[in-house]
Amino acid sequence: MYLKRLEMSGFKSFANRTEFKFVPGITAIVGPNGSGKSNVTDGIRWVLGEQSARSLRGAKMEDVIFAGSSDRKPVGFCEVSITFDNSEQRLAYDYPEITVTRRVYRSGESEYLLNKQPCRLKDINELFMDTGIGKEAYSVISQGKIDDILSTKSEDRRAIFEEAAGIVKYKTRKKDAQKKLEMTEQNLTRIHDLIHELE
Numbered sequence: 110m111y112l113k114r115l116e117m118s119g120f121k122s123f124a125n126r127t128e129f130k131f132v133p134g135i136t137a138i139v140g141p142n143g144s145g146k147s148n149v150t151d152g153i154r155w156v157l158g159e160q161s162a163r164s165l166r167g168a169k170m171e172d173v174i175f176a177g178s179s180d181r182k183p184v185g186f187c188e189v190s191i192t193f194d195n196s197e198q199r200l201a202y203d204y205p206e207i208t209v210t211r212r213v214y215r216s217g218e219s220e221y222l223l224n225k226q227p228c229r230l231k232d233i234n235e236l237f238m239d240t241g242i243g244k245e246a247y248s249v250i251s252q253g254k255i256d257d258i259l260s261t262k263s264e265d266r267r268a269i270f271e272e273a274a275g276i277v278k279y280k281t282r283k284k285d286a287q288k289k290l291e292m293t294e295q296n297l298t299r300i301h302d303l304i305h306e307l308e
């Protein structure tokens with residue numbers, strides 16, 4: 110599985126529709142300071158569900174939409190699509206290519222799409238769980254991230270190894286199952302109380 114394509118439209122400095130095509134191997138993006146190199150990785154994290162405007166180097170989420178320049182008006186919405194090759198079926202999704210799209214409007218409306226079908230962020234998170242791909246995953250190492258990893262608490266560092274080991278999905282399922290169990294126990298207590306009252 111590899112990153113095949115990234116398309117951005119109205120995202121940060123990419124006012125026009127811009128397409129990056131990647132081939133297997135190493136790709137380097139070079140350019141002068143402020144030309145938008147980091148905006149490319151911001152786009153990758155954003156489409157995979159990043160919710161924190163600060164970690165995308167903005168103050169509010171709307172800051173990801175092209176804000177205009179001396180010769181161009183601001184735009185009303187932005188869209189980023191990321192395409193992965195899935196010909197080896199590494200992701201549990203029965204298609205040779207997987208495209209995730211995120212769109213947000215200045216009004217605050219937003220949507221996620223999986224191969225052009227509307228979906229929830231939860232579906233995207235579940236699909237990429239334990240693959241190392243995701244907004245928090247280790248596939249994107251931004252500036253200063255190595256320092257963060259070295260200085261974080263050991264439990265936080267452990268989360269990185271757990272993702273690499275592929276056990277996050279089991280931990281998530283366990284948490285969901287525990288929540289359901291708790292709810293069922295509460296319902297049972299309520300039923301016992303009702304029976305007690307009726308007797």
Ligand code: ATP
Pocket residue numbers: 120121122140141142143144145146147148149172173174175176177
């Ligand atoms: P450096 O090499 O200094 O790290 P860089 O190539 O990584 O720079 P970025 O930080 O990706 O550059 O891009 C910064 C540019 O993006 C700035 O010129 C900034 O004005 C522009 N930019 C960021 N958000 C927006 C936005 N919402 N609308 C228009 N331009 C934006």
